Amino acid sequence: MKLALGPLQYYWPRDTVFDFYQAMAEAPLDIVYLGETVCSRRHELRQDDWLDIARMLQDAGKQAVLSTQVLLESTAEVAQMHKLARNGSFLVEAGDMGAVHNLTGRQPFVAGAQLNLFNAESVAWMAELGACRWVAPVEMCREDLAALLQQRPAGLQVEVFAYGRLPLAFSSRCFTARHYNRPKDDCGFACLEHPDGQLLATREAEAFLVLNGTQTQSARVHSLLGEIPQLQALGVDVLRLSPQSSGMQQVIAAFDAARRSGQAAPATSLRPFMPEAPCNGYWHGRPGLELVVLAAA
Known part of the structure; x- marks a missing residue:
């Protein structure tokens, strides 16, 4: 089972981004996703910069x-x-x-989670178009994934979002700019002030969602560290870990140790390195913000 670092979902200063990926080049990762996936106004790095980072990671033995x-x-x-x-x-x-349309017939590609491929027919269709890897939707539970994998097209890898705040929705509106009472096109790049997104709490002061520009995330941190044996038994090829501003190396080390040993570790063991409490409800067919603790084997 391989470990992948997902694309950076937040807006960080240029030097911070370069320093982060320099550290990731030394981490026990197999795959690193790069690029701006949330908002095109985030201009700290241009495409040439991302390509430079990709080449650096490739030289370090990672798949960029x-x-x-x-x-x-x-x-x-x-x-x-x-x-x-x-x-x-x-x-x-x-x-x-x-x-997908631009990549079809030109080169193999990874079918991202936001394509919302929830059934065997759509996954098979994407494989026919050239997908070599499919990232399962973050809401997909273990039972549904297991059933789908029984019909997986030959040669198609499956990747599961295993750590990080869940990317729940994208909007044409910028919620961070709205918070500061600024128009979207003159936002002042307010996202730079929130390196792990902006927490939104309920009236009862309970962490609920995170605003990240045009993206809405879960407040709690999704973690499948305790489900590593299940994921291996299902034949999942890649686990995706989402970048955060601090504690990333410790998170990667924990997942690396668990995949190598094949032993479960409690999701709560990573709590000192999480911006909020852990959750794993979606994987167990429960509300996403819940935490299901598995009994020790």
């Missing part, structure tokens, strides 16, 4: 994958997606069907 933006709203964003899809050097993760 370029991820396309999930929600495209302008001709400039579409043109950027076309350019990324035709980079000619690195595998691409398709974040929307426009990217």
Whole structure:
């Protein structure tokens, strides 16, 4: 089972991003996804910068994958997606069907989680179009994934989102800009002030959601560290860990140790390195914010 670092979902300063990926080059990761998937106004890094990072990671023995933006709203964003899809050097993760269309017949690609492929027919269709790896939707439970994998097309890898705040929805509106009472096109790049997103609490002061520009995330941190044996038994090929501003190396080390030993570790063991409490409800067919603790074997 391989470990992948998902694309950076937050907006960090340029030097912070370069330092982060320099550290990730030394981490026990097999795959690293790169690129801006949330908002095209985040200009700290350009495409050439992402390509430089991809080459650095490739030299360090990682598979670098370029991820396309999930929600495209302008001709400039579409043109950027076309350019990324035709980079000619690195595998691409398709974040929307426009990217799938551009990659079909040209090169293999990764079918991203936001394509919402929930059944065997749609997964088989995506494989016919050229997908070599499919990222399961974050809401998919273990039973549904197990049933789908019995009909998995030959040669298609499956990747599961195993750690991080869940990317729940994307919108044409920018919630972070709205919080500061700014228009979306003159936001002042407020996302830079929230390196792990902006927490939204209920009236009862309970952490509920995280605002991350045009993206809405879960407040709690999804973790399948305790389900490693289940994931291995199902034949999952890749586990995706989502970047966070601190504690990432400890998180990667914990998942690496668990995949090598095949032993479960409690999700709560990572709590000191999480921005909020853990959850894993979706995997167990429960509300996503719940935490199901498995009995020790």
